[in-house]
Each structure stands twice: as structure tokens, then as C-alpha cells.
Amino acid sequence: MMAELPKEGGQSRTRAGLAGYFRAVMAVADKDVRTELRAKEVLGTMAAFSVLAAVIFGLAFDLRVPRTELVVPGILWVIILFSGVLGLHRSFGSETDRGTLTGLLLAPVERSALYLGKTAANLLYFLIVEALLVPALLILFDVNLLKPLILLGLLLGTIGYVAVGTLFAALTARNRARETLLPVLLLPVLAPLFISGVGLTAAVLDGRATSEAWPWIGIIALYDVLVFAVAFLIVDLIWEQG
């Protein structure tokens, strides 16, 4: 035990345990969202890019595609992929730029709590962007993506993307070239997720049997589980100094 400390000035008591862990997660997520609402560094950029990309794709495919259902699954997931990359590098990058990452690392919390808090904030940004993107695709392509299986796949796929993206953002945060390094590292790892997402969306839009869609959901869910397992195994090592 540490030396007994004087109580003068109000020696602060603390709470610990699992509840304390999740309070730290929520503290990080809440701080990130609050900061983002004022700085508008990430969400505005991601949302603007998504809608503009949808418009550009709309113009590009409008005259040549017999059925827009053929291209919308790819368009949906490609836009999510690229808009996500725009925002993810700021997740830990902004902490590095401001010097506040040290403040986080000095706190007596598990590194995984910092990671989960960042992941939760990023997930919220992604879901807001997708809430704009899906209606935009409906207007531009006349394709209704508001179907339960597509929305479930979108949610699970987004969780997987954000989980791996936040992990890679942490890995590259101290690298000066993180903005270019992040997508180069991320895209190969995300391939299984996006292939499954496109497959699922296409299966549902084509009106194929539900049994054809569920395996895609299963792959995406398995991907999510694996990503979180790997993240929890390595997140402590990311900030280890030699």
C-alpha cells in the first residue's frame, strides 16, 4: 500500500470495479461528442462527403444502369467506407495534436476503456451519417434501404468498421502520415466486412429468400466478435513505450 496520506484539502475517494470501467468509457464518449459538437471537425465533414458522394454516384450511374438496385449496395458501402476514413483518423489524432493523449494515458483506467469510449463516440457519428445517407439514396436512386435485414446488417457492419477503424486510428495516431497510412492499413482488413455488407444488401434488394441473407449477417457478426477480441488483446500494447 502507498503511504497514508493527509486528509487535508479533501483526499478524494474513488469508486472502482466494472461500473467504474463503464463510467470511464462513458466519460470518454461523452467528452468526444461534446467536443465534436463544438468543433464540428468530424461529423460535418463525414455527412457532407456522404451526401455529395451519393449525388455524384447518382449523376454517374443515372443514364447507364437499367436497375439501380444493382449498384446501390456497392454505392452504400463504398460511401460508408470512405466517409468513415475521413473521420476516424481524427479520433486519436486530435488527442495527439492537442497533447491531450498524455492526459488520457495518465488516468488510472484500462486502455480498453479509452478505446471503447472512442469507439462509442465514432459509432454515434457513423450512425448519424448513415441516417442521412439512407434517405439520400432513396431520393437519388429510388431504392428503399429501410428494410429490417439491411438495417441490421448496416448496424453490425458499422460496429465492426468502427471497432477496427478506431483500433487502427489508435495505432497510427502518433504517425505524421496517419491520414494516408490509416486507409492503406484499413482497407484490406475491412474487405471481408464490406463484401458481406454488399452481399447482404444485394440479396435483400433482389428479393431473394431470407435464408440467403442470414449467412451474410453471420459473417458480419463473427467479424465484429473477432475485431473486439483482437482489440482487447492488443490495445494495452499500443501505447507501451520501449
Place this chain on the structure above:
Amino acid sequence: MTKPSLPLIRCDNVQKRHGHRHILRDVTFSVAAGEVLALLGANGSGKTTLLRIVAGLDRPDRGEVWLGPVLLSDAGNEIRRYVGVVAHAPLLYDRLTGLENLGFYARLYDLEDAGARIAHLLRSLRLWGRRDDAVRTYSRGMSQRLAIARALLHDPPVVIFDEPDTGLDRHSLEELSDLFTQLRGRGRAVLVTTHDTARAFSWADRVCELRSGCLQQIAGSKRNG
């Protein structure tokens, strides 16, 4: 003045290299409860590296760091609760208010009495009137005071200051000097780096100098006679 007693910081033969360059060579020192130790040294002498190692942000290549009876390399996350750091950067979010910044760190440290503690610190550091203003509107001195409040929020027994005098006016420097006196009186172990020899001697009970990674000189300051 409180007599130095139990070492709360102890570094034994700490070595650190970056590539082939020795940053720290067999650095050995201790800081007792109620003692202020000042580290002098030129830029690149290894002061900040040493502070980062004591704060648990960096690992020595060789040697041991003890915080009280706890060996830092074997300690879990909870040991960080025993250390407060005033770093070069204020470690504050400039879009958040002073109150929100301290509130965030209080949540990270999971403090039960956070509201009262934050109010106490903001009042004692003369920031209460600006508590709802964004930190980016603060002056350098105010940011530094808030950074001190952040470091002392969890009332740690070990407090580390990395060149806290940089950019401060005379009044703020006097307040900083008073703060060291208060921390000493409350039994905290304080490790502070500075470039200013006169300040080091006025603040500290002992003064060391890092030169080429070696702790070259250890002397009692005028404070001790």
C-alpha cells in the same frame, strides 16, 4: 516545515536509450514525502524523459522506479491514481470549459466527491469566475492554473511538474512558489524541472542537475541552509 521522511519516489539506476544515444545513465535519486526536488538541465538533457518514466508514461531500459512501496513496472493502472502531472502541454480540451475539463478528468479518475473537489480547486486557483468559459479563451497563466487543478484533482501524493514556469508572469510565479510550499506542507513528494537555477533553489529542498543523461550534482538548496 515538514521533515522529509518516507521516499515516495525512488529511482534506482534508471537507464534509457533512444537508438544508440543514451538519454539517461544510471540515474538514482529519491524524493521523500514533504520534499520538493528540482531537476535542472539544458534542453535534451533527459529531464522530460525522466519525468515520463516516473509518471509511468515511459519505461526505463534498465533500472527500477518505485512509488512508495510499489514497483512501477509491476503496478497496474491504479498506480496512476497516485501521480499528478503538470506537463509541458496543459492536457486540456480547448473547446470545453474549465469546469467541463475538470469534470471529465474527475469522471476518468472516478472521484466520488468530484463537485466539491472541483469547486475547491477552481476557487483556490482563482478560476471560479471563468469556470464556464471555453479553455481556448484562457490566458497562458489561466491555462497553467487549470492544468495544475487537473493534476491535483485526485489529490495525488506524488506531483510532477515539467517546466511549470514557462511563460508565466511574476505574479503567477509567486503563486507557483506558494503552491510548492503548500504541497510540501501537506506531505506531497514533488518533482519539478526547470531551466532557471535561482527558481530551482528557491522552490526545492534539493536540487539535482541532469547533464548528458547523468545526475551530476545533488545539493541541498538555500532552503535547507
